Structures are given as structure tokens and as C-alpha cells.
Amino acid sequence: MNMPEAPPLRPIERVPLRASLVDALRQMIVEGSLPAGEKINERALCEVFGVSRTPFREAVNLLAAEGLVNVTPHRGAAVTPITLAELEEVFPVLGALEALTGELAARMATDAQIAEIEALHREMMSCYEARDRAAYFQLNEAIHGALYKAAGNPTLSRTALSLGFRLRRARYQANLTETRWAAAMAEHEAFTEALKKRDAPLLARLLREHLENKLAAVRLALADEA
Amino acid sequence: MNMPEAPPLRPIERVPLRASLVDALRQMIVEGSLPAGEKINERALCEVFGVSRTPFREAVNLLAAEGLVNVTPHRGAAVTPITLAELEEVFPVLGALEALTGELAARMATDAQIAEIEALHREMMSCYEARDRAAYFQLNEAIHGALYKAAGNPTLSRTALSLGFRLRRARYQANLTETRWAAAMAEHEAFTEALKKRDAPLLARLLREHLENKLAAVRLALADEA
DNA sequence: GCGACGCAATTTGAATACAAAATACAGTTA
DNA sequence: TAACTGTATTTTGTATTCAAATTGCGTCGC
Numbered sequence: 001m002n003m004p005e006a007p008p009l010r011p012i013e014r015v016p017l018r019a020s021l022v023d024a025l026r027q028m029i030v031e032g033s034l035p036a037g038e039k040i041n042e043r044a045l046c047e048v049f050g051v052s053r054t055p056f057r058e059a060v061n062l063l064a065a066e067g068l069v070n071v072t073p074h075r076g077a078a079v080t081p082i083t084l085a086e087l088e089e090v091f092p093v094l095g096a097l098e099a100l101t102g103e104l105a106a107r108m109a110t111d112a113q114i115a116e117i118e119a120l121h122r123e124m125m126s127c128y129e130a131r132d133r134a135a136y137f138q139l140n141e142a143i144h145g146a147l148y149k150a151a152g153n154p155t156l157s158r159t160a161l162s163l164g165f166r167l168r169r170a171r172y173q174a175n176l177t178e179t180r181w182a183a184a185m186a187e188h189e190a191f192t193e194a195l196k197k198r199d200a201p202l203l204a205r206l207l208r209e210h211l212e213n214k215l216a217a218v219r220l221a222l223a224d225e226a
Numbered sequence: 227m228n229m230p231e232a233p234p235l236r237p238i239e240r241v242p243l244r245a246s247l248v249d250a251l252r253q254m255i256v257e258g259s260l261p262a263g264e265k266i267n268e269r270a271l272c273e274v275f276g277v278s279r280t281p282f283r284e285a286v287n288l289l290a291a292e293g294l295v296n297v298t299p300h301r302g303a304a305v306t307p308i309t310l311a312e313l314e315e316v317f318p319v320l321g322a323l324e325a326l327t328g329e330l331a332a333r334m335a336t337d338a339q340i341a342e343i344e345a346l347h348r349e350m351m352s353c354y355e356a357r358d359r360a361a362y363f364q365l366n367e368a369i370h371g372a373l374y375k376a377a378g379n380p381t382l383s384r385t386a387l388s389l390g391f392r393l394r395r396a397r398y399q400a401n402l403t404e405t406r407w408a409a410a411m412a413e414h415e416a417f418t419e420a421l422k423k424r425d426a427p428l429l430a431r432l433l434r435e436h437l438e439n440k441l442a443a444v445r446l447a448l449a450d451e452a
Numbered sequence: 453g454c455g456a457c458g459c460a461a462t463t464t465g466a467a468t469a470c471a472a473a474a475t476a477c478a479g480t481t482a
Numbered sequence: 483t484a485a486c487t488g489t490a491t492t493t494t495g496t497a498t499t500c501a502a503a504t505t506g507c508g509t510c511g512c
Binding site for chain 3: 483484485486487488489490491492493494495496497498499500501502503504505506507508509510511512
């Protein structure tokens with residue numbers, strides 16, 4: 001078995017249908033192809049995904065635990081509506097977790113992780129300059145994901161991610177204005193710097209404020225609609 | 227329909243099997259009748275509860291999302307083992323949420339809620355004096371639940387409760403020493419006072435410290451075992 | 453005797469079938 | 483015509499069945 005370029009030899013990954021369905025449905029909800037408030041038609045979606053109701057229902061129940069859908073007994077599931085009240089409710093919780101992430105990441109990140117985040121940041125900056133929204137969003141997620149990972153606390157990342165979906169969905173609808181985009185870049189610049197200096201309290205504060213500013217932008221967008 | 231003593235006339239509550247099962251299984255895990263590390267025998271437990279595998283599996287998957295059980299594809303579910311590492315991981319997250327709960331409760335609680343928490347506290351104190359462990363535990367949970375409620379943020383309470391189960395289980399095993407019990411009472415006394423004065427930063431700090439002390443006690447107990 | 457292999461039994465994942473409840477709709481009556 | 487009632491249809495909740503993977507055990511070979 002001494003072959004050149006031997007692969008890492010990890011266990012092959014087996015994904016239960018329910019997990020794939022959770023991911024697919026969550027993406028549809030976050031991106032709005034399953035609009036807020038929309039009733040979830042079990043039969044139709046099972047048809048679409050080519051699965052039976054059993055794993056599909058398991059997935060829906062998991063999303064309900066995450067707060068992305070509401071299940072009413074005997075009346076089916078519906079995508080949780082986006083309300084300002086809900087966002088205001090999620091914000092302080094996620095804010096506390098973002099601050100903690102900053103605190104831990106500044107103290108625990110390896111130098112390599114910091115370097116990687118800086119690299120992602122620079123890459124994102126060039127996407128900003130090219131006004132490439134899709135790539136920007138993707139890198140943005142990657143950076144926040146890398147921060148969670150750098151904090152080295154899986155419970156923290158899972159909890160924060162799960163709450164984050166509820167905001168991401170609103171942010172996805174609210175289209176990024178030019179001014180907000182510029183501000184977001186500046187904020188990223190600032191907290192990347194704080195991470196580099198391993199200034200824990202500062203990074204914590206900046207991440208919480210970054211979230212607060214995101215929320216403020218969503219608030220504006222929601223107000224505009226009404 | 228003008229009857230004396232008319233009941234509040236709420237919708238009658240219908241509990242899906244999966245929800246009852248989640249509660250039952252969670253209690254078994256927290257109380258240790260499903261010991262940490264134990265493999266979950268689907269067929270046997272379905273037999274016990276008198277339900278089929280479908281709702282049972284839904285319940286197990288929900289508990290997996292909560293972190294109380296681990297599901298390995300094609301190899302079934304097992305109760306998550308209690309490890310010091312896991313507790314240390316949950317602690318900072320729950321700590322941040324407890325602090326936030328204190329912050330919000332001090333600011334948002336109604337006077338009636340504060341009065342109720344004080345009443346619960348006094349009742350708990352008498353249980354302590356009578357050394358009635360069972361009643362003490364129950365009131366303890368009631369107080370922390372009332373604090374979450376007073377904070378007025380359902381997302382916060384759901385998240386904190388869900389993480390709390392993972393610690394409660396460890397605390398349940400580690401038997402309460404006399405010194406720890408006395409200290410816990412003093413801590414409760416202090417934060418009840420802070421709530422009464424609506425001192426948000428103090429309440430936040432005290433609740434986090436209370437959690438920290440709980441964890442320290444569990445740490446000791448775990449070390450004793452080894 | 454010890455270990456590898458192959459088969460049977462068990463267990464898990466997913467699909468289907470059945471029961472109960474909700475919704476839609478038509479007929480009836482005021 | 484408008485509202486109510488009863489029935490048919492659809493949808494949801496749970497049970498059962500089927501297929502695939504894993505585990506346990508016995509046999510064979512060394």
C-alpha cells in the first residue's frame with residue numbers, strides 16, 4: 001500500500017437522506033425559494049426530491065427545532081414568517097455568541113488560522129472591488145465560519161450557525177446597498193486587524209457591532225417594504 | 227354560555243407522540259436511567275413506550291440535534307457520554323447566555339415576576355433548611371425557568387434550556403455536597419437580591435458565576451470518580 | 453488454538469400502508 | 483341567497499413492510 005500521492009484515507013462519508021434534506025430545505029428557505037409564511041407541501045416536495053415522506057418529515061422536524069419552520073399538529077408545516085420582532089429577539093442571543101466567538105478566537109486561533117482568515121478577507125475585498133455579490137456572500141460566510149472554527153468550540157459554532165440562519169434569510173432578501181456594503185467591508189477590515197493583534201475584547205466588541213449593523217440594515221430594508 | 231367560573235377557554239392541547247417521546251427520553255437521560263454512553267435500543271424502547279419506530283426515531287433525531295445523543299449512520303444511537311471536555315465546551319456558551327438572561331431579566335421583568343421569583347426563592351430556602359433535595363431541585367429549576375421567562379426572549383430560553391440539559395445531567399449524577407449546597411443557596415440569595423434591585427450588570431455577573439461554581443462542583447465530582 | 457472468512461440474524465434506513473384528522477365542497481334549509 | 487350540515491377528498495400522524503447494512507457466530511484453514 002505504499003503508493004505515491006496516497007489519499008488521506010478517511011472514512012467514506014455516508015449522508016442520511018434526512019441530513020441532505022435538511023440542507024436542501026434550509027438553503028431554499030434562506031434563499032427565499034421557499035418564501036416566508038409559505039405552507040410546506042409534503043407530497044409535492046417529496047416528489048421533487050424523489051424521497052418518501054419519512055425522511056422528509058424528519059428533516060422538517062429538525063428545521064422546526066432550528067426555528068426555520070413552524071409545525072402545527074395536524075395542520076402541517078409552514079416556513080416561519082420573517083418579522084422584525086423575531087429578528088430583534090434573535091439578535092441579542094446571537095450577539096452574545098458572536099462576542100464570545102471573538103473572545104475565544106482571539107485567544108485560541110492558531111497562527112495558520114489567522115493567516116487563512118486574512119487571506120479570505122483579502123480575497124473578499126477584491127470581490128467587493130469587482131462588485132461580485134455572489135462571491136462576496138460566499139466568502140463572507142466562509143470568514144464567519146472560519147472564525148467559529150478558530151474559536152475551537154463546536155457547541156458554540158453549531159448554536160451560532162443555527163441562530164444565524166434566521167438572520168441570514170432576512171439579510172438575503174434585503175438587498176445590500178452600496179453604503180452598507182462599504183461599511184461592512186470597513187468592519188471586516190477592523191476585526192481582521194483585531195484578530196491579527198489577538199485583541200480579544202476588541203474583537204468581541206467589533207463582531208457584536210458588526211452584527212448590530214447588519215441588523216440595522218435589515219431593519220431599514222424591512223421598514224422600506226412597509 | 228354565561229356560566230359561573232367559566233374556564234379560560236384555550237385551545238385544547240394536542241401533543242404529537244414525538245414530543246412526548248422527546249420529553250420522556252430527555253428525562254431518562256438527564257436522570258441517568260439511560261446512562262451516558264448507553265446504546266439506545268430502538269425496538270426495546272418502542273416496546274416500552276408502546277409506540278412504533280417512526281415517531282421514536284423522530285424523537286431520537288431531535289435529541290441528537292440537542293446534543294444529548296449521538297447517531298451514527300447504520301449503527302444506531304447512543305447517549306452522549308459525559309466528558310469533562312464536553313462540559314468545558316458547553317460552559318462558556320451557556321455562561322454567555324446566562325449573563326444575557328440576567329441582563330435582560332433585570333431590565334425587563336415585571337414587578338410581579340420579580341415577586342414570584344422571590345417567593346420561589348424563599349420556598350427553596352425552606353426546602354434547603356429541611357434538606358429536601360427533590361423539592362429543592364424542582365424549585366431550583368423553576369427559578370431558573372422563571373428567570374428565562376422574565377428575560378422575555380423565547381429564543382434565549384429555548385437555546386439556554388437546550389444547552390442546560392447537557393450540564394444538568396452531569397450535575398444530577400454528581401451528588402450535592404453540603405458545602406456546595408450552602409454556597410449555592412448564598413449565590414441564589416445574592417442574585418435574587420440583584421434582581422430585586424434591577425442591577426443588570428451585577429445580575430449578569432452573578433448568574434454567570436453561579437454557573438461557573440456549579441461547573442466547578444461537577445468538575446470535582448468527576449475528578450473524584452477517576 | 454488462533455485468526456480469517458462466510459453466512460445467518462439483527463438492526464437500521466427508507467418506503468409504503470393504514471388511521472385519524474382537517475379541509476373542501478355540495479346539498480339542504482331557512 | 484346565505485348559512486349550516488353532512489360527506490368526500492386531502493393531508494397528516496403513526497404503523498408496518500421492505501431493503502440494505504451491520505453484527506454475531508460458526509466453520510474452515512493454518
